[in-house]
Amino acid sequence: MSASPIPPLLNPSLLAGDHANLAVSADLVASLKLPWLHLDIMDGHFVPNLSFGPETLAALRRDGSKLFFDTHLMLSEPHRYIEAFAKAGSNLISIHIEPDYDHAATLARIRALGCQCGIVVNPGTPARAIETFLPAVDLVLIMTVQPGFGGQSFRRDMLPKIEQVHTWRQVRGLNFRLEVDGGIDLATAAECRAAGADTFVVGTSFFKAADKPAFAAAMAAL
Ligand code: DX5
Ligand code: ZN
Numbered sequence: 001m002s003a004s005p006i007p008p009l010l011n012p013s014l015l016a017g018d019h020a021n022l023a024v025s026a027d028l029v030a031s032l033k034l035p036w037l038h039l040d041i042m043d044g045h046f047v048p049n050l051s052f053g054p055e056t057l058a059a060l061r062r063d064g065s066k067l068f069f070d071t072h073l074m075l076s077e078p079h080r081y082i083e084a085f086a087k088a089g090s091n092l093i094s095i096h097i098e099p100d101y102d103h104a105a106t107l108a109r110i111r112a113l114g115c116q117c118g119i120v121v122n123p124g125t126p127a128r129a130i131e132t133f134l135p136a137v138d139l140v141l142i143m144t145v146q147p148g149f150g151g152q153s154f155r156r157d158m159l160p161k162i163e164q165v166h167t168w169r170q171v172r173g174l175n176f177r178l179e180v181d182g183g184i185d186l187a188t189a190a191e192c193r194a195a196g197a198d199t200f201v202v203g204t205s206f207f208k209a210a211d212k213p214a215f216a217a218a219m220a221a222l
Pocket of ligand 1: 148
C-alpha cells in the first residue's frame with residue numbers, strides 16, 4: 001500500500017498556544033506560511049476538560065486571521081453548535097462518532113453551511129464504526145491519544161487503524177484527508193505517514209520547538 005497522495009500538512013493545535021495571546025500564537029503559524037490551524041473545542045462532558053468556544057474563533061477572525069480553521073468538536077451534543085462554529089469562521093468542522101446523535105444529518109448540515117466536514121474516532125472505537133460515513137466526509141480524524149489534553153504519549157497501537165482507513169480510501173477511490181491528532185512529533189508523524197496519514201495535528205511539539213521553521217520544513221519533507 002503506497003503512502004497518501006496528499007502532501008503532508010502540519011496543522012498546529014492552538015490548544016498548546018499561549019491562551020493569554022491566542023492571536024499571537026495564530027499569527028506565528030501564519031508567519032511560517034502554514035495554512036491550517038487546529039482548534040480543539042471541549043465541553044467538560046465528552047472530555048474531562050474545557051478549552052474555548054465560538055467567540056474565540058470569531059475574535060481570531062476579527063483580528064484578521066486568514067488561516068483555515070480546522071475545528072475539532074469534542075462535545076457530547078455537537079449538533080447543537082454547528083451553526084455557531086460555522087458563523088464564527090470555521091472552514092472545516094469535525095464531529096466524533098461516539099456520542100449518540102444523528103451523525104449523517106449533522107455532517108450534511110455542516111456542508112449546507114458552507115464548511116467542509118470530518119468524522120473523528122477515539123482510540124477505543126474501531127474503524128468500522130465510521131466506515132459508512134467515508135464517502136460523505138472531507139476528513140477522517142483518527143485520535144492517537146484519548147482526547148481531552150495536550151502533551152500525552154502517542155498511541156502506537158492506532159497505526160493499524162490508520163492503515164485500515166487509508167486502505168479503504170485507496171480501494172474505494174475516495175479522497176478525504178486522513179488526519180492524526182495526539183502525541184505527534186517528527187518521529188511519530190513519520191510512522192503515521194508510512195501508515196497513510198497526510199494531515200498532522202501538532203500541539204506541544206510545535207509550540208515547544210525552538211526552531212519552528214526547521215520543524216515545519218522537516219514535517220513538509222515527510
Ligand atoms: C487532544 C487534542 C489535540 C491536542 C494535541 O484532546 O485533540 O489536538 O491539542 O496535543 P499534543 O500534540 O500536545 O498531543
Ligand atoms: Zn484535536
